[in-house]
Amino acid sequence: xxxxxIEAIRTFWNLHPCDGQPDVERRMRYRYRKEPWLPPVLKxxxxxxxxxxxxGCGQGTDGVYICSRKKNGSYTGVDxxxxxxxxxxxxxxxxxxxxGVLPLFQTGNAEGLEFAESSFxxxxxxxxxxxxxxxxxxxxxxxxxxxxxxxxxxYLYRNDSPxxxxxxxxxxxxxx
Numbered sequence: 061x062x063x064x065x066i067e068a069i070r071t072f073w074n075l076h077p078c079d080g081q082p083d084v085e086r087r088m089r090y091r092y093r094k095e096p097w098l099p100p101v102l103k104x105x106x107x108x109x110x111x112x113x114x115x116g117c118g119q120g121t122d123g124v125y126i127c128s129r130k131k132n133g134s135y136t137g138v139d140x141x142x143x144x145x146x147x148x149x150x151x152x153x154x155x156x157x158x159x160g161v162l163p164l165f166q167t168g169n170a171e172g173l174e175f176a177e178s179s180f181x182x183x184x185x186x187x188x189x190x191x192x193x194x195x196x197x198x199x200x201x202x203x204x205x206x207x208x209x210x211x212x213x214x215y216l217y218r219n220d221s222p223x224x225x226x227x228x229x230x231x232x233x234x235x236x
Contacts, residue, residue, distance in 0.1 A: 065193045066140070066169065073141035078118040078187075084151035087121045098186070099125070105213055106130040110181030113138070115170045115202060116188025120148025123163050126184075127152070130161040133181070138168030170198035178207045186215040 080087075092099050102122055105112065106129035117123045117137030127135050139145055148165040168174055170185070171194050183202050192198045199214070206212055 108182040112182045113180040115185040120151040127159045127161045135163045137165045173201045175205045182211045184213045190216045
């Protein structure tokens with residue numbers, strides 16, 4: 061059942077990438093107008109030295125923003141949706157030459173991150189983990205790959221928020 065749920069989530073996000081604007085600059089304008097508190101936080105995250113992992117990078121909007129301001133270290137973004145990862149790679153190509161760090165985008169599941177223990181100095185995840193069938197398991201995975209003393213930035217929506225209820229309704233409709 062869990063694998064079926066994961067596949068339903070992957071299918072939904074492949075069909076409806078987050079902030080579905082057709083190009084990265086429009087996605088950025090849309091996202092940061094909708095979430096104006098986010099760019100100042102992303103600037104702080106970009107100052108983190110070492111290896112940064114974004115869990116649930118979507119189409120790479122925040123990852124490209126971070127990499128355009130990050131001066132050293134590395135950035136890896138993982139997402140369940142292969143379509144979103146392809147769009148993230150296209151976003152990085154669009155910004156090539158303007159990125160301080162080249163992002164690595166790859167498919168991955170927050171509930172089973174394919175990285176060794178203590179691989180990252182910082183982890184960032186915004187509006188993602190509450191979509192996981194096993195949110196606690198995903199958080200445990202983040203803790204596993206985060207170095208001791210590392211920094212973690214995790215933002216979740218309330219389960220009963222209008223945003224989450226709308227996402228659930230859309231997923232239900234897409235299944236039928």
